[in-house]
Amino acid sequence: MSLLLEAIAGKAERVPVAPLITLGHACRIAGVAQVDYVLKPESYAEAQLKTKRYYGYDWVWSHQFFQGPSERERQSAERVAEGVALTLDFGARLLIPHKGMPRVLSVALSNKEELSELEVPEIGEEKMAPLKLLLESEGFAAGNLRMPFTFAATLLYPLENFLLDLSLDKRFVHALLDYAYRYNLELAKAMINAGAELIFTEDPSASSSVISPSHYREFAYPYEKKLIREIKRQGAKTVLHICGNISALLEDMLTLGVDAISVDESMDMATLREKTVAWGNVAPSLLVSGSPDEVAEASRAIVALREGVVLSSGCVVPGNAKPENIAAMVAAAKE
Secondary structure, eight states: OOHHHHHHTTOOSSOOBOOOOOHHHHHHHHTOOHHHHHHOHHHHHHHHHHHHHHHTOSOOBOOOTTOSOOHHHHHHOEEETTEEEEEOTTSOEEEEESSSOOEEEEOSOSSGGGGGGOOOOOOOGGGGHHHHHHHHHHSOOBEEEEOHHHHIIIIISOHHHHHHHHHHOHHHHHHHHHHHHHHHHHHHHHHHHHTOSEEEEEOGGGSTTTSOHHHIIIIIHHHHHHHHHHHHHTTOEEEEEOOSOOTTTHHHHTTTTOSEEEOOTTSOHHHHHTTSEEEEEEOHHHHHHSOHHHHHHHHHHHHTTOTTEEEEESSOOOTTOOHHHHHHHHHHHHO
């Protein structure tokens, strides 16, 4: 059994270390081009595996919210000055830059009427290619999903209009969230069928720095709960990450049925661990600008909690994080 799964079950011999390393830092360490990382499953797996072995941490994950590109998505790739523009199967358009993080060029819908025509695309075998390559190599690899609220707010409809409609057009918002739920449920099923035993889910747009706790309970929470219930019914474990101070949301989140909650440096790991398995929370800024001694000190404070914690970054590891700082985090877990 994976050390991460053992930690979630309260049976790990030591605290696992699982930094949230994605495209920017993995490509830098492995020497893989960012465009290849996104478009070529073999390059994706190569970068994830080389980076894991370089540092010696305890997991790999298939973190792209759309997983691997489908044949239609690869055919849509258009080279532009900054990198490659990619149209996803559900209509959103992304820029995969040569340097820097990917960003959304356009969301799926330009108006509300288009939602009735938007179909959930088939999740073909090619979308699971990165995950399967990681599983073949490691035996354990986590999947990743954006929760419906964040998926809708970042990929389906313009964010400002979406947030206004939380008050002005609730019926439309729920229809949009239902689509996002159905898409991500199909993706979750495909990942679990491919062999994923853990799915790391994220809902940063549901943070209290973006919406009110009452809007969280009305719009984000119900779809988180449905999706987590279905994932668990399929036999996989779940982690949920929401950025920022989640104190006002925590009691609600504890009723979702997730197996662990991932937090950033705004939260206290010791307090969280009293209630659930706590995943986090070394500040990404510390990994960039801090010293190895500072990172080691922050990491040791988490490791000292022992059972019920996973040592990780509080959010995605920046591409320009110092390798010696990530090495210090890993070393703290293995001391």
